[in-house]
Structure formats: structure tokens, C-alpha cells
Amino acid sequence: MSTQQKRSFAVIGLGTFGTTVASELARFNNHVLGIDILERNVANVAETLAEALIADGRDEQALREAGVGNYDVAVVAIGEELEANILCTMNVKMLGVPTVWVKAISRTHHRILSKLGADRVIQPEQEIGRHIAQMLHNPLVRDYVSLGNGFHVVDFRVPDGLAGKRIDALGLSDAFEVRVLGLMRGTEFISCKRTEEELQADDKLLLLGRREDMRRLGDSL
Structure with missing residues (x-):
């Protein structure tokens, strides 16, 4: 059973984005307050969230x-x-919410919100x-x-051309500066320590590296 401490969230704005965030947080058994100026938006989540209020x-x-102001996150x-x-x-x-995440609609809007002290600005x-x-x-x-x-950590499908090759023979670290974290074969996780493991088509490699290096790897295949 998970011992992760639950937090309380106030989600203000219950359009598609806000409703999705609020509903998913509630599904994880967090206490969620949903607020919107429109009655119909509040009614849509009234049975899903711990609290739902009409407010501006x-x-x-x-x-x-x-x-x-009593919530952990807004x-x-x-x-x-x-x-x-x-x-x-x-x-x-001003109400003293410890952590504030905000949706932005443009780069300029993003800069304004950052100046206001938002902890995370999202442009979904x-x-x-x-x-x-x-x-x-x-x-x-x-x-x-x-x-x-x-x-980035990338979930990378092994192409047919790499089937039968050992992980340690790929030379990903040397050629592309990409590190193999592990391998998923169906529902089984195979540690990257087993470098002698032979790849199979449709295995999934978990890779760590920079975007440009991942792109070079992908283009090479």
C-alpha cells in the first residue's frame, strides 16, 4: 500500500484542462476543491471532487x-x-498558498506569471x-x-535491425552519448546490468540522453 502523503489542491477554472487536472487529482484520493465562475462547470464536477464552489x-x-489559503497547492x-x-x-x-501552478496562453503571459511568483507555469x-x-x-x-x-528519458522501441544484438554491442554511450537504463520485454523489466542480453524486436529500451543525441540515434536507424 502506498505511504505517499496526500495533499490538498484548489483548482480554479474548470474548463477542459482544469476539470481534467482536478478529476485526476481526486482519483488519486487527494482532497480537491474546484472553483469556477460558471454554475454548469461546477455542477459537472460536484460528484467527483471533495468540494466544488461557484466563485470568481x-x-x-x-x-x-x-x-x-489553507490548501497545499493552487x-x-x-x-x-x-x-x-x-x-x-x-x-x-497573497493568500499564502505554498505552491502555485498556473496555465499560460502565450510566452508573454508566461513571463508575467513567472514575475508574479508562480512556481510552475504550464502551456499545455x-x-x-x-x-x-x-x-x-x-x-x-x-x-x-x-x-x-x-x-530526456525515452521509451524507445527496438527496431528489427537491432534484433539479436547484445546491449553492450550497441555502443550507444560511445557513439551517441546515450545511456541504457533498462529494457522492457512485455511486462518484464531487465536491468541494464545484464549487458549480455540479446535484444528482440519490439523490446523497449529505456534511454537517458540529450534531445539532440536521441535525434541522432533515431536518424541513424
Whole structure:
């Protein structure tokens, strides 16, 4: 059983993005408060979240009365209304919420929110767009996670041309500066310490490296 401590989240703005974030957090058994200015959006999550309130994120007093300042994390998911998004961010910061994540709609908006002290600024459309483009560009890349500073962990499907080769014979570290973290074969994880393991088609290599090095590897195959 997981011993991870649950946290409390206030999600302000219950459009598609905010509703998805709030519902998933609730599914992980966190206490989630959902807030939106529109009654229909609040009604959509009323049975999913611990609390759901109709309130205006621009109104500091309304957020105070809702108890937002007592939450561990605030997620400002207000979308197209730039003024409302910025004012809401200012309000949750003034209420003393320890961690604030905010949705941005442009690079300029991103800079403003960063100046206001947002702990994390998200541009979902751009981030998922880059993610999809990377996988479309190289069909061998099934998925990846950015670790920051240009490093990624990539779930890389082994092509037919590498079937039968040993992991230690690939020379990925020398030729591409890419490190093999492990191998998934079906539901079995094979440690990278077993370098004598022969690859099979459709095995999945877990690789660590920089984006440009991963691209060179993919292009070489």
C-alpha cells in the first residue's frame, strides 16, 4: 500500500484542462476543491471532487472565504481570460498558498506569471504539441519524459535491425552519448546490468540522453 502523503489542491477554472487536472487529482484520493465562475462547470464536477464552489477567481475575498489559503497547492487553470488568470494568480499568492501552478496562453503571459511568483507555469497546448511532434518525427519513440537541462528519458522501441544484438554491442554511450537504463520485454523489466542480453524486436529500451543525441540515434536507424 502506498505511504505517499496526500495533499490538498484548489483548482480554479474548470474548463477542459482544469476539470481534467482536478478529476485526476481526486482519483488519486487527494482532497480537491474546484472553483469556477460558471454554475454548469461546477455542477459537472460536484460528484467527483471533495468540494466544488461557484466563485470568481478575481475576487480575493471570495477565495479567502472558500479557504483557498489553507490548501497545499493552487492550480490556476483559467484559460482565455488573461486578466482573470493574472488576478487569480496574485490572489492565491497573497493568500499564502505554498505552491502555485498556473496555465499560460502565450510566452508573454508566461513571463508575467513567472514575475508574479508562480512556481510552475504550464502551456499545455505547446507542451503536448512538442510531445506529439517528437513521436511523429521518430516512430521508434513511444514516449518520453523531460528531466530538464535538455535531458530526456525515452521509451524507445527496438527496431528489427537491432534484433539479436547484445546491449553492450550497441555502443550507444560511445557513439551517441546515450545511456541504457533498462529494457522492457512485455511486462518484464531487465536491468541494464545484464549487458549480455540479446535484444528482440519490439523490446523497449529505456534511454537517458540529450534531445539532440536521441535525434541522432533515431536518424541513424
